[in-house]
Amino acid sequence: MFNAKRESLPPSGSLRPAGRQTLNTWQAVQAEVLRRIRSGRWAAGQLIPTEHQLAEELGCARATINRALSQLAEDGIVQRRRRVGTRVAATSVPDAGAEATPIREEVEASGKTYSYQLTGKDVVRASSDIVSIMHVGHADPLTRYRAIITADGEPYCVEVGYLAKNESVDLTDDMIRKAEPLEWMRQFVPQLSGRLEMLATRLTAECAEELGTEKGFPVLTLDRTLWSDGRALSHSRRVYPPGHRVSFAR
Numbered sequence: 001m002f003n004a005k006r007e008s009l010p011p012s013g014s015l016r017p018a019g020r021q022t023l024n025t026w027q028a029v030q031a032e033v034l035r036r037i038r039s040g041r042w043a044a045g046q047l048i049p050t051e052h053q054l055a056e057e058l059g060c061a062r063a064t065i066n067r068a069l070s071q072l073a074e075d076g077i078v079q080r081r082r083r084v085g086t087r088v089a090a091t092s093v094p095d096a097g098a099e100a101t102p103i104r105e106e107v108e109a110s111g112k113t114y115s116y117q118l119t120g121k122d123v124v125r126a127s128s129d130i131v132s133i134m135h136v137g138h139a140d141p142l143t144r145y146r147a148i149i150t151a152d153g154e155p156y157c158v159e160v161g162y163l164a165k166n167e168s169v170d171l172t173d174d175m176i177r178k179a180e181p182l183e184w185m186r187q188f189v190p191q192l193s194g195r196l197e198m199l200a201t202r203l204t205a206e207c208a209e210e211l212g213t214e215k216g217f218p219v220l221t222l223d224r225t226l227w228s229d230g231r232a233l234s235h236s237r238r239v240y241p242p243g244h245r246v247s248f249a250r
Helices: 026-039 051-060 061-075 103-109 128-134 172-178 180-189 205-211
Strands: 078-079 087-089 114-125 141-151 154-164 193-202 218-228 231-239
Touching: 026 051, 051 061, 078 218, 087 205, 103 141, 103 154, 114 172, 128 193, 128 231, 141 205, 141 231, 154 172, 154 205, 180 218, 180 231
Parallel strands: none
Antiparallel strands: 078 087, 114 141, 141 154, 154 231, 193 218, 218 231
């Protein structure tokens, strides 16, 4: 397991570091918040300073702080509650619900036989979209994978995903070949938080070939980004065949 190296905290009652720090954009504030979470200064479940305190410390407007924290809340990295404040996300795996449900469970819940086959894996550099979604650097290497999942031998969905290098979990090639990465994460990462989005897109040539149909059809997709200690673990997209229907029971 990854044990974060904690930074020394400022004296009690003192928020502002020596030499006033000024951050003028919400992106810069967001990067500073992520740095503190990733370093362990703000631990999972910890209530962080208020918008007013952060604005005073960082030398910017509260609106700038609000936008940075709101985006991180949408990403699942922090949790915000009115009149309570903002906490670093701390969702244990058993409570992760639909945000951390492996495809195997989804297929087997329908009474069908599950099968997983890895069909592609490469090391790539993050595109601008992935940099924005996962909060990684353009130069950071990511493992891009593609897998076909079947139910009773018929295509159930294709998953295309990106895995970040993360000390919390070391996914070996053998592990990725055997099962969806999320299955391994649930075993080895004690805290998962994330964001799940359902959207309609058009089938790409890559996924159309895996599903045995033509590109361009409107299809249902599920995008999921998973985090641990403010660090991205993965971003994936499940692409279902045209006409597919999926439901969740909580």
